[in-house]
Amino acid sequence: MAAELEAAVGTVCWWGLSPAIDLRLHLPPEPDPAAEASVLLVGAAEGRHLLLTAARARRGPPRSITLFVAEQSPEPVARQLLFLLLALESPERPRPAARAAAILELLGSGTLRAGTAELLRGAAGRLRRWVSS
Secondary structure, eight states: OHHHHHHHTTOOOSSOSSOOOOGGGGSOOOSSTTOEEEEEEESOOSOHHHHHHHHTTTSSSOOEEEEEEEOSOHHHHHHHHHHHHHHTSOTTSSOHHHHHHHHHHHHHOSSOOHHHHHHHHHHHHHHHHHHHO
């Protein structure tokens, strides 16, 4: 058992071991709907909670949320942000089917096609500007 745990240290599971939660449901009620809420995610290297929260953002009154992520290793967080960025691209660039194929290629291939590599470079550049500003 201990050897299995040691082998698993540092690995990230995209879907986690529990159901994803909508972070907006766990915010304290705010009398001012325009007030911004701050959320701290500790050890949240996977993006399922963020994806569910974004998917349900139009349900109920609008609420601005600032997310802070505390993670021992920043690489998995950057990887998940990159996948979220690719998943949430505007529908016209690239087409949804091409975007899904690119995400699957990034998850499972050792080599990338030229189009996927270009998509990755553009998304990584946008992510770098977001994180550094």
